[in-house]
Amino acid sequence: MTPSVGSGASRATGRPPAGSRLRVVRAGALTTVQDAGRPGWAHLGVGRAGFLDAPAARLANRLLGNPPDAAVLETTLTGCAVRPDRPVVAVVGGAGCRVTVDGRPVAWGAPVRVPAGAVLDAGPAGTGLRSYLAFAGGLVPEAVLGSRSADLLSGLGPAPLGEGDELPLGEPASGAPPPAGPVPWPGAPAELVLPVHPGPRHDWFTGAALRTLLTAGYRVSPDSNRIGLRTEGPALERSRTGELPSEGMVLGAIQVPPDGRPVVFLNDHPTTGGYPVVGVVPEQALAAAAQAVPGTRLRFVRA
Incomplete structure (x- = not known):
């Protein structure tokens, strides 16, 4: 389940990215792009894929003013680190972890501003297994059968990420995101x-x-x-x-x-x-x- 490492905007998105993008600095054990998945194709042998912890991913999107099913990064156990080439507002939620921007601790589970060229690092999961990194405007790699999700079994969608891969960033919605007050994040089950x-x-x-x-x-x-x-x-x-x-x-x-x-x-x-x-x-x-x-x-x- 460890992703292969290669150069690649072309491997991650199927084509070179245009406009604002996100570069993977540390891929972690397994980091994939996920959205709501591609239900309705099972009759053709295509599975659903999509967020495993949909409530956590959708909450992260809601805090940014994104559509609830906008594409995010899903990490497994060891987190990941990314560098945007433009300023972006991000939320790290799901599994509890230490979050830093250029080494400076920032809030987990709430919107944080990441300057252009800064490294957003979601550390290893302290509770739970999968963290979600959402970005204002979402991630917009090429969709396959209506979804940007990686499907590990079929190989559809963006490949699991490796160091140096790049993903295009979408444009944030106009207007300010909703207030980032305390929200009830789902916890890891004992x-x-x-x-x-x-x-x-x-x-x-x-x-x-x-x-x-x-x-x-x-x-x-x-x-x-x-x-x-x-x-x-x-x-x-x-x-x-x-x-x-x-x-x-x-x-x-x-x-x-x-x-x-x-x-x-x-x-x-x-x-x-x-x-x-x-x-x-x-x-x-x-x-x-x-x-x-x-x-x-x-x-x-x-x-």
């Missing part, structure tokens, strides 16, 4: 509780396995990513052997691979799959999963 609607393939599992799913304690696996939240804990025993024909997968589907450990499909999930889906987590419950660090306690409960 325990992740995910409601489950059983099915469509719960009958492929024993009754004991279904009770285990809804009563046992799990933990978030370090192998989790934007494709799926993997779990550590008791395996679910199947009542049927054999293969299941590939069928459509939805956001929040809990697929159970041969090792028996549930995997919750997140935004970059495949659109089809052949392992049975024991249940589905409603979309509105998945934002907390975006901030659940490896080792976080996890419980599934009946929706």
Whole structure:
């Protein structure tokens, strides 16, 4: 999941940027461009992508006067640092982290002014997993199927960022942004509780396995990513052997691979799959999963 490093405005945006732009100084473990994603293309094999923690990303945009689904940077665990070539107002939200401008501490979770040529650095996550860097006017790399989001599974959209990459900045909305008073940012869960609607393939599992799913304690696996939240804990025993024909997968589907450990499909999930889906987590419950660090306690409960 570590992004490849190369030069490149052309790699990040598909073409050389024009006008104001943002240069990546430190890419971090995984930094991608995300907006609301590209729903509605699953019939063509194209997944949704988009913000994993949509409430946090939209709040950052709201504080800047951006449309709620304007494109932002989503970082994973280690943050990132960027340098704009014009003055810009930015918000760093989502996972709590130390924020600096040219080494000077500035506010997390509120608009800050970044002079032209200064380095905005969002440090490693102190709480949570994914931080969001939003900029007045948004980021405007070339859209693919109506979205600027990176999809790690299909490769659509801008590639994960590397040092030296550049992204074009949009023009801020006219007028002053809304007041930047205290706002309630979503927090990282000490325990992740995910409601489950059983099915469509719960009958492929024993009754004991279904009770285990809804009563046992799990933990978030370090192998989790934007494709799926993997779990550590008791395996679910199947009542049927054999293969299941590939069928459509939805956001929040809990697929159970041969090792028996549930995997919750997140935004970059495949659109089809052949392992049975024991249940589905409603979309509105998945934002907390975006901030659940490896080792976080996890419980599934009946929706």
